[in-house]
Amino acid sequence: MRHPLIRRLAAYCGAVGLITGLLTVSAPAASAADTTTDLGVSLDSFTADIAVGGGQVFVSAADRIIVADRGGNVTGGAVTGLSGVDGLALNTDATRLYAALTGSNEVAEIDTASRTVLRRIDLSAHPCPSTLALSGQWLWVGHGCAGEEGGDDGGAVGLDLTAAAPTPVTLGRVHARTPVLAVAGDTLVVGETGLRRSDLLVYDIGGGTPTLRGEIDGQRWDLDKLNELTLTFDGSTLIAAADVPGHFTKFDTTTLTATGAYGDGWDGYPAGVAIDSRGAYVAAGRQWGSTDLTLYDAATGAVTYSADQPDAEVVPGGVVFSGLDVYTLLRNSAGRLLLWRLHGVTLPASELTLTAPARVRSGGSVTLEGRITRTNGKSRIVRPLAVTRRLPDGSSVPLDSVTAGEDGRFTFTDTPPGVGEVTYTVLWDGDSRSRWSSASATVTFMHISSLTLDGPASGTVGEPVELTGVLTVGDRQPEPGATITVQRSVTNDGNPETVILPPVSTDADGSYTFTDTLETAGRYTYLAIWTGHATAGRATTHHRVTVTLGSSG
DSSP states (O other): OOOOOTTTTSOOOOOOOOOOOOOOBBOOOOOSOOOEEEEEESSSSSSSOOEEETTTTEEEEEEEEEETTTTBBSSSOOOOSSSSSEEEEEEETSSEEEEEEEETEEEEEEETTTTTEEEEEETTTTTTEEEEEETEEEEEEOOOOTTTTTOOOOOEEEEEETTTSSOOOOOOOOOOSEEEEEEETEHHHHHESSSSSOOEEEOOOOOOEEEEEEEOOOOTTEEEEEEEEEEEEEEEEOOOOOOTTTTEEEEEEEEEEEEEESOOTTTTTEEEEEEEESSOEEEEESSSSSSSEEEEEEETTOOEEEEOOTTTEEEEEEEETTTTEEEEEETTTTOEEEEEEEETTTSOOOEEEOOOOOOOEOOOOOOEEEEETTTTTTTTTOOOOEEEOOOSOOOOOEEEEEOOOOTTTEEEEEEOOEEEEEEEEEEEEEEEEOOOEEEEEEEEEEEOEEEOOOOOOEEESSEEEEEEEEEEEEEEEOOOOOOEEEEEEEETTEEEEEEEEOOOOOOOOSSEEEEEOOOOOEEEEEEEEEEETTBBBBBBEEEEEEEEOOOOO
């Protein structure tokens, strides 16, 4: 059974549950690698939005707007004192941020430098504003307080931001729930949500007054439960993210017909979609599927990149481009809100490999080898590669960087302290021509173990033979009770025979003793084996005893 989905754009006027706590960040290094940041809040729904610009990332979370830098690091400068903040929109130069406040029926205008509210625009006549789309001086607002059953107070209005007290301009159509919005060029699209049939209303706004250009029939194109809309920069192409048909449908906003799709209906439920500023790539986020984020070539529909967060789901509407990066809002199984930054996803990939021996003796050095290449095979990579070593206790330290040769190959040597699994990670930050890449290799540094076995060189049939030995692990004794396996072999008349004796345990000082009574004469070999453990290697030894008949025999 599909997990119930609470959408960001559902018309919902109740307060979103919020638990604040200490910020726990996934230690984004000073590099260009992807990062996932815990934003320090827990939400009881998938209600959140994201806007990126001017070197800042803004995320709405119930009663506040969280602010992070472009690397995904939370700056601590949250905008607070907001009631039910939902949709966000940034102006072109990222100096003003607009926030829909469902709790107070307002739109807040925020100075992004000081992070202070400059004014609040009253929308009490159009309650529960939730979705925003900004184009020049006009801010378009989707509103509606109805729940799952729907209602008659949903709709969209326009606000002229140049006015001191903007008067809402109503688009006229009544919606059962808060519609989703997209605007670009001379095109504004208003999409119905939460319905089995999601119609898309296309308006021409080039003449100053919105004029209905036509309607994309949700039943004809099988649009069920719309989550997000996005337009190319010129407004000519629209992409819809809806639960059904499962792919991301592309429409021509002039002919109002479908012209293609990205993905198929088996990858998960479309939750968010964005187009980069050049119209070259489409970033598509899905819920409850095998892949959370897929990047498509906008022209061909080919997949150029994909990534997944196993314990988190994409927040509907929570996908946005910023330059070469894609930012995605996630909510994990514990309800924590996460910011996922995928760096340089539109660049051609690079490939980094790293190999190392699986085991090395403690105190010894290990040499690792690798190679860094551009997947298109062009131009040598000359920037240094960062190397990090993580010890068994979880601590990590940077090592000296390495530089690849003409063929992209590199080597480095290290001698870590102690024993256990040591993981080496090599990271290349990428450049303007290729995306970053990294590779890791784990080496187990092990104690050298030794085992002795002593006893008489001869014995008599029917009389016990006592053998003793000592196990040492590195420069110390092993834990008491280490198990020694003993095999006894003898060859008579050309026929070898091997018997496994009962296991033997070591004492506190690593010593062990056992006795054996032989019933036939022959030349016996005793083989003692300790199999080792995670940080100590295997050890073996043997001892020979010649057994003869006694004088009475």
